[in-house]
Amino acid sequence: MDIDLLSLTILLLLAFIASFLNAIVGGGGLISLPALMAVGLPPSTAIATNKLANTISNGTSMLTFLRAGKVDIKKIGKILPFIFVGSLLGAFTVHLVSPAILKPLMLVMLVLVAAYTMFKKDWGQQYQERVLSTAKHLAYIGAFAAIGFYDGFFGPGTGSFFIFILLMMGYDFLQAAGNAKAFNFTSNLAALIMFLILGEVHFLYGFSMGFVMIFGAILGSKFALKRGTNMMRVIFIVMTCLLILKNAWDYFFH
Template sequence: MEDINLYTLLFLVIAGFIAAFIDSVVGGGGLISIPALLFTGISPSAALATNKFSSSMGSLTSTISFIRAGKVNFKFVIKFLPLTVVGSILGAYVVHFVSPDILKPLILVILVVVAIYTIVKKDWGKETLYKGLTRNKLILMLLLIFAIGFYDGFLGPGTGSFLLFAFLIIGFDFVQAAGNAKILNFGSNIAALVVFLSMGTVNFAYGIPMGIAMVAGALVGTNFAIKKGSSYVRVLFIAITVLLIGKNILNYFHVI
């Protein structure tokens, strides 16, 4: 039994590192970490809660790295933090009463639009063009940030990608958009985690070692993105968005 536990923890550590490496930059790490946790045999609710615990550790690490590198417009982002926190808490509660399946067709359509738009606009996000928010863009951002926060608590996978896309829309480059997104993603992670902790669904035996691995993965991933720049983040963003589309299609048709 000890050998099995050791191999299971090793598996989760490796999966956690890879998931955080990706998630630290463009989100989508749940594509790897949630299936890895489900593979251990714990319940879906425990897997979601444990992943939120571990990913919060990685998210904090990448957030600090982006701030230290000067890739976060902190004064701007902090104004939207309450929206994503409230949205996430609401989503985490609602998921206990409403099946997440109702959102999946809509999420699939949004992901396809995001992927096509990013691929077609090749120069998009290469440099920061943000000059401030017009009234219409402010209203759009308020709605988007709240909706994405709700989605993070309600379903989760791809939240970082959606947040990054929101900041690209208003003129940030890919690296700064990723840094700004991390602040809000961390806020929504913590908000949902508080709800999960209150319900006692976090598996700490798996969550702590996986979380430590996610700290390491987030450090490596964030530093790699900052050094490589926007072109690297753009390619990774498109790749993860396409993978999310594939996963949602397979889920929709009950293939996985």
Template sequence: MFSLVEGASLSSFIFLGLACFCAAFIDAIAGGGGLISLPAFLASGLPAHVALGTNKIAACCSTIASSAKFAQSGKINWTMMKKLAIFSFIGAVLGVKTVVMIDSKYLYPIAIVLLLLVLIYTLHNKNLGEENQFKELTSQNIKYGIIMAFVMGFYDGFFGPGTGSFLIFALIRIFKLDFTNASGNAKILNLSSNIASVIVFSYMGKVNLLYAFSMAAIMIIGATIGAKMAVTRGSKFIKPMFLIVTTIVLTKMIAESIFHIDISSLIKSYMSIFI
């Protein structure tokens, strides 16, 4: 488990590192990094299930780095997260256990409709998330927050695509946060659900440790730079990135669900030309 995949070259390993850096940079700002990193891991020659587990560990380390940068800048409400993160973790554990019994493809139509509504609503409400209007935690917003954290945790463990977009949007709607603070707090909830997945994949031995930790080191750098840009440039920078990432995720899901186009395989094939 500590050697390069059979048939892989140093150039392919370097290309994987570049892809993971870009994935972490984008994910730190608006989520959606898995659209780049997972196909890259697959293109490196890892078996699908090992690629999933390896990607989760590297991405988890990346999320820790971006979360630390947001926390350092005071963009995380720890009181809020202490009340919500555990439910994200529990939801993810149940989601991972459920996915082995139910085909996740049945969630595609629901997720597509919800992502489309999120995109339309955000475009229609020009001032959404521009200013931080959070006042205080109340029994009502905590209740909605707990439900949201559990559902999103379950969704991330069971399915995954669009989790970052859903979390940011939900935090803005429930707690009246701006995009910068919503992105920071979303990282903590996403980290909680990711840890649950990492535990399961590691327990099952579906991880390549060399790839996981070498790419984790690279993704930590990308995530730190991305989070720094998000914090310094604020909501006016994050919102366009949020819309772009949400559109890409939505397009990918529509292509795979309606037109039966395997985008991940296309990306993998394209990357294989260079590696």
């Protein structure tokens, strides 16, 4: 594939913006994935290449939140293997079944996430320690594994779903965003491994975007840590609504 310098420049600029937003509340794929398809990559290669770039981006964000004490490795460490396996299976399944079958369900779930967050105005403002029963603990693990599968299989809105479940568990927005980055990194890495095995990744675009995304991820993470939970809530609602509009447009008009 011929590389056009202007197209690559625009792609890298969009990658920076995507990683900045993604570091705060997720939703960066709303920008980076269409950008990759706009430069001529087929959908499967665009998804795979986006996983490479996002693995680098989410890894950077995770480390920034980790240094700030907003990633609870002791509590979430046992969940990571379930997300990893779920995403691995999702990435493999995408070659067997069209991801389009999940679009209606994904839209409904995003609407519910946005509506619940808007109407529950004090939600995620403070950390609320909750003792989970065995049944609830297993239910949350199942939910995280399912989101991991979804990320490997399709992807849009994954960060919003991770944050939403973490808020339900009692985390505030900053802690939810930090822990969600560890989950996103895990699911991205698993999907990337599968796509590498299947030979779907465009390395020049993926590594170029990933390099630029490091800086966007650092700035976005620091912005989130500085602005706190109130600003995080507003940006979370805005990005979730944009995800709804973008994917509704794709579903009904394409």
